[in-house]
Amino acid sequence: MIDYLQPELPPISMRMCDANRLRNIAEAASEKYPQTTEFLAREIERAEILPDARLLPGLVTMESEVTFRDDISMQERAVTLVYPEAADVDAGRISILTPIGAALIGLSVGQTIEFQTPGGRWRSLTVLRVQQPR
Secondary structure (H helix, E strand, C coil), X not given: CCCCCCCCCCCCEEEHHHHHHHHHHHHHCCCCCHHHHHHHHHHHHHCEEECCXXXXXXXXXXXXXXXXXXXXXXXXXXXXXXXXXXXXXXXXEEECCCHHHHHHCCCXXXXXXXXXXXXXXXXXXXXXXXXXXX
């Protein structure tokens, strides 16, 4: 029998305003997206919460433009991380309530996170660039 260990998660940080709003979103969507909201809630709980006014270059926050690499396919993708009501996959605006959105929040440039999707597949993403919202 093979025993798969939970990968070590990288340290993450979030702005206080993002953490507070994301807690509410995760709670409100918990019945519709139970696995993703549970993952998001765990990410919020383990994050270092930072003051809203602090400059956070290189940190994935809500509304930031993120370029990441899928470490399995080696494909790069640029997206903007948004709240669910602003999501538009065709326009590259991904919801925080997607597995990729929940995985990216709080990471910094150069960090990698491994996570399991609701379908049971393992993903590994590395943040390459972050542009803060204007």
